[in-house]
Amino acid sequence: MFGLLGPNGAGKSSLMRILVTLMEPSSGTIKINDLDITKDRGKVRALLGYLPQDFRFFSQLKTYEFLDYAARLAGMKNKSQRNQAVDKMLEEVGLYEARDRKANKLSGGMKRRLGIAQALINNPKVIVVDEPTTGLDPEERIRFRNLLSTISTQDVIIILSTHIVGDISSSCQSMALLNLGQLAFTGSPDQLIAEAEGKVWLIKASDSEYMEINETYPVISNVPTDYGWDIQVVAESINGYCGEHIAPNLEHAYVYFMESKLNQWTTD
Numbered sequence: 001m002f003g004l005l006g007p008n009g010a011g012k013s014s015l016m017r018i019l020v021t022l023m024e025p026s027s028g029t030i031k032i033n034d035l036d037i038t039k040d041r042g043k044v045r046a047l048l049g050y051l052p053q054d055f056r057f058f059s060q061l062k063t064y065e066f067l068d069y070a071a072r073l074a075g076m077k078n079k080s081q082r083n084q085a086v087d088k089m090l091e092e093v094g095l096y097e098a099r100d101r102k103a104n105k106l107s108g109g110m111k112r113r114l115g116i117a118q119a120l121i122n123n124p125k126v127i128v129v130d131e132p133t134t135g136l137d138p139e140e141r142i143r144f145r146n147l148l149s150t151i152s153t154q155d156v157i158i159i160l161s162t163h164i165v166g167d168i169s170s171s172c173q174s175m176a177l178l179n180l181g182q183l184a185f186t187g188s189p190d191q192l193i194a195e196a197e198g199k200v201w202l203i204k205a206s207d208s209e210y211m212e213i214n215e216t217y218p219v220i221s222n223v224p225t226d227y228g229w230d231i232q233v234v235a236e237s238i239n240g241y242c243g244e245h246i247a248p249n250l251e252h253a254y255v256y257f258m259e260s261k262l263n264q265w266t267t268d
Contacts, residue, residue: 001152003172003189004161005254011181012161013053016130019159020050032126046075049119053131055111059104063095066103067117074122085121093117093147109140116147127151127158133167145171169250177257185257189250196234196248196256203243205229213241218259220252234259 006012017023019030021041030037037044057066067086076082090096093113098106103114112132119127129148133141149171152158160172168175169189177185177192185192200220205213206228213219217233232246234256248256 001148001158001160001172003168003175004159004178005165005168005175006163006178006184007258008163009180010163010178012163012178013130014181015178016050016052016128016159016161020048020128021045046122047125049122049124049127051112051115051119051127051129051132053134055115057103057111057114059102061103062100063103063106063114064090064099066114067121070118071121076122089117089121092120094143107140109136109144112136112140112144113147116144116151120151125156127156128161129158130161131163132160133162133164141167142170165251165254177254179258189253192257193248193250193253196253198245199234199236199256199260200246200248200252201233201235201238201243202246203229203231203233203238203241205231205241209241218255220255236260 004012004015014023018025019032019037021037021044024038032044032047035044035047058069061069064086067089068082071082071085076085087096087099090099093116095106095110095113095117098110103111106114116127116129116132119129132148133144136144145167148158148160152171160167162168173188175185175187175189175192176183203209203213204225204227210222210229210231213231213233214222217235217238220232220234221230223230232252234248234252
């Protein structure tokens with residue numbers, strides 16, 4: 001599973017739509033298994049599964065009916081084979097018990113699982129997933145991430161595009177950071193975290209210092225305490241405030257990279 005991280009407007013969804021041949025690239029070349037996405041569009045699409053950010057379905061179809069429709073679009077003409085594939089996929093994504101429920105009556109998390117089911121129904125080699133956990137509650141977000149991680153152990157590549165840092169840190173061993181349409185970083189999450197080593201501080205601030213710190217530094221969190229505030233910031237130094245270094249995580253590293261390397265944090 002490969003993670004693509006970046007702020008809103010970085011170009012992630014545009015890149016995803018280009019990868020799945022829904023948008024023409026203005027320049028450059030993309031190849032999947034040595035197939036050019038502009039010259040071999042049909043063959044490329046046969047290799048792909050796609051869960052868009054704005055996943056839609058026919059509201060009057062039951063869950064299994066929609067997945068059967070997706071299977072037919074994927075080229076499964078044999079009804080018996082299609083029925084088996086649909087039932088197996090509903091089991092895998094935890095929707096078999098809801099197979100007769102209308103798709104528009106599913107919860108938000110169940111709809112996203114139906115989305116990944118339709119992306120998987122034709123056994124793709126590459127799955128492109130765009131902002132899959134946006135709007136999900138914490139339990140469904142974890143369940144969906146775990147589902148993707150399980151799928152990634154099979155003979156398949158998953159490209160996960162998100163602006164939610166936790167989705168990358170919990171799932172991906174390789175990642176890239178996209179900013180303003182440009183590739184700003186590529187490597188492992190640990191390599192990005194290393195960029196912020198020694199740059200993350202926990203400041204114990206008084207009420208009078210609170211506003212000044214929030215206006216001066218990129219702040220990760222503010223927690224009220226008996227003595228004032230515990231404030232996490234990313235910075236080269238903290239100019240005499242009472243604080244200490246803490247170990248960075250991927251969220252810290254992302255903010256530090258955007259601020260110090262790209263000077264974008266204050267404008268997002």
